[in-house]
Amino acid sequence: MANMRKRMVALSAAAALAVTLAACGGGDSDGSPSSDGGSGDTGAKGGTLQYLQHFPFESVDPQRIYYGVELANFRRTVYRSLVGFPFDNDPKVANAPVPDLATDTGTSTENNKVWSFTLKDGIKWEDGSDITCEDFKYGASRAFADDVLTGGAGFYLKSYLDIPTDPKGGSMYKGPYRGDGQELFDKAVTCDGKTITYHFNKPWPDFPLSVASLMAxxxxxxxxxxGDKSKWTIFSNGPYKIDGNTWDVDKGATLVRNDQYDESTDTPDKLRLALPDEIDYQIFTAAEPILDRLVADSDPNAITSARIAPSYFSQIEGPVADRASLVESPYTNYLVPNQKTLTDPKVRQALALATDVNGYIKAEGGDKAGVPAESIINPNLPGYTEQEAFSGSNDGDPEAAKALLEEAGVDMPYPITYTYGQSETQDKTAAILKEGWEAAGFKVTLDPLADTYYDVINQPDKDSDVVWAGWGADWPSAMTVLPPLFDSRTNFARDANGNVTNLGQDYGYYQSDEFEGLIDQAATAPDIDTQNDLLTQADTVLANDTAYIPLDTSVFYWLRGSAITGFMTDAASNSYPDLGPIGVTQ
Structure with a gap:
């Protein structure tokens, strides 16, 4: 189950657009490489790259990293893994892992329940010591120490590794610091010389994709x-190391070249060119000072995690526009009807028909903020298809929606409460949605939440009829979209009497035996193609049940300094500026 941090990045990407919280993308607006050559412009080695960031990182410990911005930065610079995603503007290429520290992309047996990888020769840590199979095994063990190491994406390993659960449903293995159940972990993750083998309790056909995306x-x-004191220290195995070892959470740090890194063990033209001699991270408290500096080009060697806000759109003209990139992201924004209160399918369908997606996007900031979505699965993910249930007018059709409400025989105006995360932008989008819904015969009460959000809407007693949400896949697979959001079995927490006490990410109280049956088949599919076909079928069940109403795929607008070469974004998973090909000319 994906955690709160990933969801909050998606929420911030849309709900807080005005303050341009960090986001992601890949290529120019037409999908081609950037005007400076994109991945085709390899640039030259040398110089200092400035990375201007407008919020602190969560951690620099690999097993505690989950924010997309951290994954995008550290995977190309200080941390390597068994396999990695190549930098490329073509999503099909970018979504196909290539070997990194391993000799190949893995060998599976027992119907994808067992995966093995053999390490390359000559791979070293920054102190010159060899990276061993035992280092990989120990890294995976840290994912189980959730009493010491908070955050990260270790929940996937805890779900899949073939380790028994305790009476409370947790793993019998409690991590390397306590050592309880160590013998169970030692059976699930084994070393034979340079070969590491993972034994899972169910098929995991896309395991290499998760390895390339995340750091568990x-x-x-x-x-x-x-332990916990390692949260801000970096022990590198990549082309850079941290100058001084410790990351300052409020100020950042400078990365310098790691003299123990041997590029002959790497695939530089696919994974990390490592062009700048140094990368200087600077942490700001807001996006505006960063954007002001970039618009003025006072920092020609700079890139940023801060998207261009709508208030700056008018300034992106002439030579400034030559330094901007407009790209689609992995994040989808959507609405969730409450299945407990909107029990009549025709009422939910009417809600979907009356949803003015184009008006919503215009209120967000127009085509520089989003493009209409016709599924909750991102178009760049395997398993995506345009769902017929959402293929009508993106302007909404209030008259057709009103006819459905009349067919349902409900009293009109039909009262609904819409809950969303409050911001200046989201207040505008809520007003647009309300106008379309009320034209169709609904009576809308707006319910903005100013402080907390997801920990409120996942409560069963929350009096919402429809809520806003956003999501991005953890790796290029719809298995990290549909089950985390709509499988009631993994989402609903229940008390001793079987009462639901928390909805997880299944905010609309959705439960379907047909959907969950398809998810079970997908989870045990013998290959990825079969899995993707089953997930497409499961998405169609959701669409026909109006379990969600897609709004838009977020678009991210990036600005860079004039001395940046090879600018592109991570097309495979998180879509932040990709440090693999980026360099500077001065």
Missing amino acids: TDPYKESQDH
């Missing part, structure tokens, strides 16, 4: 582990 399986040298 990254190697970690046990002698360098100080």
Whole structure:
């Protein structure tokens, strides 16, 4: 189950557009490489790249990293894994892992329940010691120490590794610091010389995709582990190392070249060109000072995690526009009807028909903020198809919606409450949605939440009829979209009497035996193609049940300094500026 941090990045991407919280993308607005050559412009080595960031990182410990901006930055610079996603503007190429620290992309047996990888020769840590199979095994073990190491994406490993659960449903293995159940972990993750093997309790055909996207399986040298105190220290195996070892959460740090890195063990033209001699991270408290500096080009060697806000759109003209890139992101924004209160399918269908998607996008900031979505699965993900249930007018059709409400025989105006995360932008989008719904015969009460959000809408007693949400896949697979959002079995927490106490990400109280049956078949599919076909079928069940109403795929607008070469974004998973090909000319 994906955690709150990923969801909050998606929420911030749309609900807080005005303050341009960090987001992602890949290529120019037409999908071609950037005007400076994109991945085709390899640039030259040398110089200092400035990375201007408008919020602190969550952690620099690989097993605690989950924010997309951290994954995009550290995977190309200080941390390597078994396999990685190549930088490329073509999503099909970018979504296909290539070997990194392993000799190949893995070998599976027992119907994808067992995966093995053999390590390359000559791979080293920054102190010159060899990276071993035991380092990978120890890194995976840290994912189970959730009493010490908070955050990260270790929940996937805890779900899949073949380790028994305790009476409370948790893993019998409690991580390397306590050591309880160590013998169980030692059976699930084994080393034979340079070969590491993972034994899972169910098929995991896209395991290499998860390894390339996330860091839970990254190697970690046990002698360098100080538990929670390792949160801000970096022990590198990549082309850079941190200058001074410790990251300052409020100020950042400078990365310098790691003299123990051997590019002959890497695939530079696919994974990390490592062009700048140094990368200087600077942390700001807001996006506006960063955007002001970039518009003025006072920092020609700079890139940023801050998107261009709508208030700056008018300034992106002439030479400034030559330094901007408009790209589609992995994030989909959507609405969730409450299945407990909107029990009549025709009422939910009417709500979908009356949804003015184009008006919503215009209120967000127009085509520089989003493009209409026709599924909750991102168009760049395998398993995507345009769902016929959402293929009508993106302007909404209030008259057709009103006819459905009349067929349903409900009293009109039909009262509904719409809950969303409050911001200046989202207040505008809510007003647009309300106008379309009320033209169709609904009576809308707006319910903006100013402070907390997801921890409120996942409560069963929340009096919402429809809520806003946003989501991005953890790796290029709809298995990280549909089950985390709509499988009631993994989402609903229940008390001793079987009463639902928390909805998880299934905010609309959705439950379908047909849908969950398809998810079970997908989870045990013998290959990825079969899995994707089953997931497409499951998405169609959701669409026909109006379990969600897609709004838009977020578009991210990036600005960079004039001395930046090879600018592109991570097309495979998180879509932040990709440090693999980026360089500077001065």
